[in-house]
Amino acid sequence: MEIGGSQRAIIAEIKQLQKKGHKVILVSRGGSLESVLNNDKVSFYKLKFPYIGTNELHQNNKFSVKEHLLFIYHILIKTSLRKNIYSLLRIIKKHNIDIIKAHQPGPSFIGYLAAKKLNLPLIIRVQHILRNEFPPPFYKKIVKYCSSISVITKEVEDFLINVYEVDKNKISIIPNQIIFDQPLLSGNHNNDSTSNLLRILTVSRLAEDKYNSVMELIEAVDKLLGNGVNCHLKIIGDGSNKSDIVRQIQNMKNNSNNVELVGSKKDVIPYYLETDVVVGVGRVAMEALYFKKLLLCCSHFAYGGLFAKESAEEISHYNFSGRGGSTNSLNSDNIFEDLKFINNLNSEQKNEMVAFNNKFYNDHYDSNIVTNKLESMFQNFIKKTINSG
Template sequence: MNILFVLSQMELTGAETYAVSLIQRLQDMGHKIIMVSDTLNSELNIPYYSINLNNRKSPLNRIKHVLSLIRIIRQENITIIHAHSRASSWPAYFASRIANIPLVTTAHCIYPVHLSSKLMPCFGDKIIAISEAVMDHLIKDFGIKNNNISLIPNGIAVNRFSPQIVLNELREELGIQPDARVISWVGRFSGGRGKLIEEMVERAFPEVLMNIPDLNILIVGGGERTALMEARVRAVNQQFNREIIRLTGLRYDTPQIYGLSDMVIGAGRVALEAMSCARPVIAVGERKYIGLLTPLNIEEGITTNFGDCCQMQAINWKAMSRTMIELLKDKDRIKQLGTWGREVVVSRFNLDMVAGKVVGVYEGMFHAKIRRRAEVRKGGECL
């Protein structure tokens, strides 16, 4: 199949990493992928078209977006469209209807609900929800029928995100002593994610640093709030009189960063990637603090996409600090939880399995389209 992936990325987010990993697996399966997005941060050997889909305030711009997608659909002989955001699903919906091809949208998060979006959801023929909380949100807030939604989680390339042997060169590059303990946080600095890590730097990390003197904290990411992050990190480093928290910027060697870490803090795909690398994870998202992932709370983590997709709840920063301190002092538990987490991801989030389910959605839509055409043709013959 020739599949058009439509995103609306202004920066690197989980939606792009989801799409990129899925694209690579679909290519291995023999499918041709074409991508449309505002920007593309990852290196991919596929046709890529840049369209500013976020510039949608003007009705004229929206019409231009639809016409641009129709041109690409015809030029690339597209079979199916796969959208990955609200900004991309709207023009993709109208382009798919005009071109008479199926549209599937992956819902990655909890979306704002407006009267216009309820009256015209524009998700397409099928929706893939990455968690149960997202699925419930689509049914409750947008009135989507249950049988139009497929619950398919994030897929993780478990061979790439695997237990790592970290070379000393990486520690030297980052200025970390050979035996020093490390916590890593990975994510963007914009929106709720940025506000979350800013508060964490001020309200959770100092207590941990006072109890674990050799600790190093890596903050991997970037975005529009970088200057604010730099100021907050500088203040904590001055408090402890050394570069104890490091801003690394965007990095594409995250498996090695996870492997370097004694624990990882994150939500969404970051939590799964770190678990796949056999690292214990403290799950905290934009809406909720789940805590240290264990067999007792893993289902809550999965259901809420590790704190990103649920009702907003206040974070107990002191509880988070205590959890970090206790775990850093227990090497056996770090190893035990790492082994368990790897098993969870391999058995439930393996990219090969997830890609197979996504292709199943594609094939179901494609065959449904063929059946509809046959029924129309048969009806015409009867007349």
């Protein structure tokens, strides 16, 4: 449970289900979010699940021999398969678990073996169109056994149908859960329209699969400063490519003090409240809509541009990533032009855009809507299990 969008979504989901009176047990590898789990009184067990996968788009449902061998190596050698299964079975029996929901290939594989052993429903959560969402060995048997595959967008559903040949009837579209302990009060957004400083925020993992978009953003901000625009960029995140980000900031032609790398943060709310524009993808984009901020949709694959009424449905279809558009869209010039456009908007135009953003969030991603979908899916398969038993 490291700090990341997927992990935060899992915690939010658990908290909402607990509020509805459900008993939820979390089993994971652990990580820096363990303190959050303890604070939120989430029942938590740590198991050394295998983790393996490649962050690349997959064009067919064939896995290479190398992928199979690598996964088996992590299952049998780096982690103990027998110990993991035994421990998970003991947890399931101790807490009288009715249904298993698994994220990522390691837990999906172990979860499948446990669910099959105990004849329990299994739900697999797929959050990306990346190859690492399914365990290579026996994935067809796992997909056939599972009661449902829960996905975050229509794009992922289409991908599973077209690439992995998954039955459409097995797929449920349920967006990631987003909740904050403090409600969003009217006027609590700190969109300072009187200031001539354009405040920009991005939240991203600074690792090989994510950092390129941040590099392009820094270059765009450098161009913005060079064109006389008073702006300040804050970057929340950490990762193996942090040094590249630092170097990019140091090599700026204009005032590098206007770009601030603040590192990893468990509490991101103050940063959202104190910004005008958020640049991000997925959960970060959804949080921007929630906090009534202007949004530039930007991922490590592509650049989707300014989130607006005309583009909202298409951009959200691709998880705010820019996929589905030009493959060459992710570049500093495109980001620069949109930031310059935002800087030239008047207060009325900005207020109209952020009001639409928040309405779009409430209509599509409100926590009660998402929780009801999730709860309905769980209860449906529990009833089927009881009736068949």
